[in-house]
Amino acid sequence: MTYDLIIVGGGPAGITAGIYASRQKLNTLLITKAFGGQIARKAVMIENYPGFEEISGIELIQRLEKHLRKQKIDIERDGVRKVKKVGEKFLVQTTSKNTFEAKAVIIASGADPRPLEVEGEKEFIGRGLSYCVTCDGPLFEGKTVAVIGGGNSAFEAAIFLSKIAKKIYILEYGKVVKADAENQERVKKIGKVEVITDAALKKIQGKQFVNSIIFEDRKTKQEINLPLEGVFVEIGSQPSTSFAEDLVDFNEKDEIIVEFETCQTKTPGLFAAGDCNVGKVKQVITAAGEGAKAALSAYEYLQKQK
Numbered sequence: 001m002t003y004d005l006i007i008v009g010g011g012p013a014g015i016t017a018g019i020y021a022s023r024q025k026l027n028t029l030l031i032t033k034a035f036g037g038q039i040a041r042k043a044v045m046i047e048n049y050p051g052f053e054e055i056s057g058i059e060l061i062q063r064l065e066k067h068l069r070k071q072k073i074d075i076e077r078d079g080v081r082k083v084k085k086v087g088e089k090f091l092v093q094t095t096s097k098n099t100f101e102a103k104a105v106i107i108a109s110g111a112d113p114r115p116l117e118v119e120g121e122k123e124f125i126g127r128g129l130s131y132c133v134t135c136d137g138p139l140f141e142g143k144t145v146a147v148i149g150g151g152n153s154a155f156e157a158a159i160f161l162s163k164i165a166k167k168i169y170i171l172e173y174g175k176v177v178k179a180d181a182e183n184q185e186r187v188k189k190i191g192k193v194e195v196i197t198d199a200a201l202k203k204i205q206g207k208q209f210v211n212s213i214i215f216e217d218r219k220t221k222q223e224i225n226l227p228l229e230g231v232f233v234e235i236g237s238q239p240s241t242s243f244a245e246d247l248v249d250f251n252e253k254d255e256i257i258v259e260f261e262t263c264q265t266k267t268p269g270l271f272a273a274g275d276c277n278v279g280k281v282k283q284v285i286t287a288a289g290e291g292a293k294a295a296l297s298a299y300e301y302l303q304k305q306k
């Protein structure tokens with residue numbers, strides 16, 4: 001069977017594309033590893049999604065998924081490992097070795113957390129090192145932890161952890177943090193969060209679990225050993241787009257290059273929406289907007305093929 005459209009990704013972009021495609025009566029399959037995407041990692045309330053003055057990441061995901069499941073759409077929980085084009089058709093291969101066929105594809109695979117790339121990182125994943133404060137934070141009750149990064153995500157992670165952990169360090173590589181003034185103010189008020197700037201993380205170490213990190217004070221060039229039990233990585237994200245590398249062009253950040261008006265990639269019938277493309281603003285609202293745009297563009301493309 002050949003679908004009209006396959007959507008890869010179950011975050012805000014993919015779910016919105018699914019809702020729009022189904023309303024256009026496209027025979028659609030949505031394939032996703034998990035529902036919700038990055039918003040599942042949101043540590044504090046979302047306060048900038050219109051219509052909801054305050055909503056938790058988890059509740060927003062549940063509402064998005066419920067809305068999607070009301071549509072006439074097929075859903076597969078699987079990872080996509082390759083998208084190919086053979087003649088006019090796309091073949092979408094999954095990690096569980098299924099292959100699905102479609103006339104058009106929307107890539108809405110978003111982004112994964114950027115790794116630290118320091119000694120000890122791989123060794124201590126799940127043993128004191130985490131990329132998701134909402135998932136793993138509660139395991140660190142009464143402990144000392146560090147958040148690596150100095151942007152809003154790092155500060156929000158520290159705010160979340162302050163209700164659980166005994167002491168929190170924020171380690172920022174640069175001279176100044178990038179978090180907005182409001183988050184900086186909130187962190188200051190907590191009292192048990194210490195912000196260390198000019199800190200270059202060198203190593204995560206421990207026995208069975210993390211018991212300290214080593215960072216270089218970039219001002220004095222001194223190496224400092226900081227005893228702690230948990231490390232949370234909040235240094236941004238990288239697009240998960242490699243499965244489409246034969247069919248799209250990337251910019252220097254591995255984001256998929258698309259036409260602004262349509263979200264169309266260089267391959268006719270292949271679209272990319274949300275955080276995986278070159279769009280500068282990476283937010284729920286823009287991802288959802290692009291999901292809608294890509295689905296309606298795919299509909300137009302399919303009409304022209306008839």
Ligand SMILES: Cc1cc2nc3c(=O)[nH]c(=O)nc-3n(C[C@H](O)[C@H](O)[C@H](O)COP(=O)(O)OP(=O)(O)OC[C@H]3O[C@@H](n4cnc5c(N)ncnc54)[C@H](O)[C@@H]3O)c2cc1C
Nearest residue numbers: 009010011012013033037038080110111274275282283284
């Ligand atoms: C900690 C944090 C806090 C944030 N706070 C806010 C906020 O307050 N307000 C706001 O507007 N935005 C916020 N954002 C940004 C927002 O979460 C993203 O812009 C938005 O989630 C992007 O949606 P997306 O659908 O493009 O991608 P994602 O949310 O990344 O979703 C991608 C989906 O694709 C799936 N996927 C990935 N690869 C594959 C594959 N190979 N095969 C199958 N499925 C795949 C994933 O499982 C996931 O379901 C935050 C992000 C983070 C990390």
